[in-house]
Amino acid sequence: MADSSKVPAPIYTTDYKPHPTETMKAAQWTGTKSVTVGEVPKPTITAPKDAIVHITHCCICGSDLHMYGGEMNQAMQEGDIMGHEAIGYVDEIGPEVQKIKAGDRVIILPVIACGDCFYCKEQQYSLCDKTNPSKMMENLYGHRLSGIFGYSHLTGGYPGDQAEFCRVPNADLVLIKCPEDMxxxxxxxxxxxxxTAWHGVELAEVREGDVVGVWGCGPIGLSIQKLSKEIRGAKKVYAIDKDLHRLKIAESFGMIPVDVSKVEPDEYILSVEPHGLDRGIEASGFRSTGSTKHKIMRATGLEGDSADTVTQAIKATRKGGNVALIGDFFFNTNMFPIGMLMEKTITLRGGQLMAQKYYPYLLDLVKEGKYDPSFVFTKVDDFENIPQEYDMQYHQTVPGGLKSIMVTPYGRALGQPL
Known part of the structure; x- marks a missing residue:
């Protein structure tokens, strides 16, 4: 079948249709390491399948730091509304929304998918043809991927949900109903x-009895480790990081900590697991540079991403094993070990989460008490303090070491249990 992403297709509007009189507070990108809380018009219904969600809680994703730190400046515009992790209540729906109604408590998924294109029908929602008009991405990769909330104009320029209200396109597919008592x-x-963590274990094909290595002990990395062990039945999980506090968290979950400030992780793992890892998962992100060469190349603009952690994962993984990339890589890297990858017959996969594919399974896991993801939040703060929260998350100084949950004025008024 021909690749439909090369064929012109209807594009979901990314226009921000402002309310004529009402305003709201929103976290806006105003430059490198600068996010401010601004007063902007409240969004309104733009298309028949839209919904407007009144946000109660939101948070900062590690991938938001790509825009905050300056790596994505060419794809940003001053005033862009940030964020793609939020929950709230449906305030209003368009005339063609069928599954969601006003008053529903909902989870907003990051990926904006059409549900109708070739990729959506294959449940590969983050590869959607129709929701991202970015020519920049098409020129960069040869194809467009899906739209994503608040994630630069590379992914469509959609206003994010670090705000009091968010317009959600194709609400029946992009919103998940959430139990009131959760x-x-x-x-x-x-x-x-x-x-995203589940996407990582899916890409790596983690199976019962596997030996798994996860590069990164942030919220995503720790979640991958827990899901690998608690849900997929991995026999051993190596947690690889340089942050001692995060390594202690991983160890408390039953993982085997590997401190990269003391050992070369690939060499250490092969010394204790001569067979190698069955599955290696990179969840530290493209800013992870260990070698002097990659630090110099990134600092001088000779590469955009670093292959240090990917190289370690490939080397530590057994012949015929799997390596998954879940930390965001956007651009190019040098000295990639293509020979090692090919000769060891390793399967390498990556990509943005295919969020809609994993529901209702993940929601049921949490509802039934089989998995508790709430450990990732180690601090509670008011939404208005989001500029300081960006600074803390960027410098990894969030109390408790992981992630803050931010409560909007509407969320505080409702007084829901955290």
């Missing part, structure tokens, strides 16, 4: 963190 931390963790 604590906010669990519900919000299901918006992106748990989905």
């Amino acid at each position: 604590p906010a931390k669990k519900a919000l963790a299901l918006a992106d963190v748990t989905d």
Whole structure:
């Protein structure tokens, strides 16, 4: 079948149709390491399948830091509304919304998918043809991927949900109904963190009895580790990081900590697991540079991403094993070990989460008490303090070491349990 992403297709409007009189507070990108809380017009219904969600809780994703830190400046415009992790209540729906109604408590998924194109029909929602008009991405990759809330104009320029209200296109597919009695931390963790982590174990094909290595012990990395062990039945999980506090968290969950400030992780793993890992998962992100060479190349603009952690994962993984990339890589890298990858017959996969594919399974896991994702939130703060929260998350100084949940004025008024 021909690749439909090369064929012109209807594009979901990314226009921000402002309310004529009402305003709201929103977290806006105003430059490198600068996010401010601004007063902007409240969004309104733009298309028949839209919904407007009144946000109660939101948080900052590690991938938001790509825009905050300056790596994505060419794809940003001053005033862009940030964020793609939020929950709330449906305030208004368009005339063609069928599954969602006003008053429903909902989780907003990050990926904006049409549900009708070739990729959506294959449940590969993050590869959607129709929701991202970005020519920049098409020129960069040869194809467009899906739209994503608040994630630069590379993914469509959709206003994000770090705001008091958010317009949600194709609401029947992009919103998940959430039980009223589910604590906010669990519900919000299901918006992106748990989905992305599950995508990682799916890409790596983690199976019962596997030996798994996860590069990164942030919220996503720790979630991958827990899902690999608690849900997929991995025999051993190596947790690889340089942050001692996060390594201690991983160890408390039953993982085997590997401190990269003391050992070369690939060499250490092969010394204790001569067979190698069955599955290696990179969840530390493209900013992870260990070698001097990659630090110099990134600093001088000779590469955009670093292959240090990917190289370690490929080397530590057994012949015929799997390596998954879940930390965001956008651009190019040098010295990629293509020979090692090919000769060891390793399967390498990556990509953005296919969020809609994993529901209702993930929601049921949490509802039934089989998995608790709320551990990723180690601090509670008011939405108005989001500029300081960006600074803390960027410098990894969030109290408790992981992630803050932010409560909007509407969320505080409702007084829901966290």
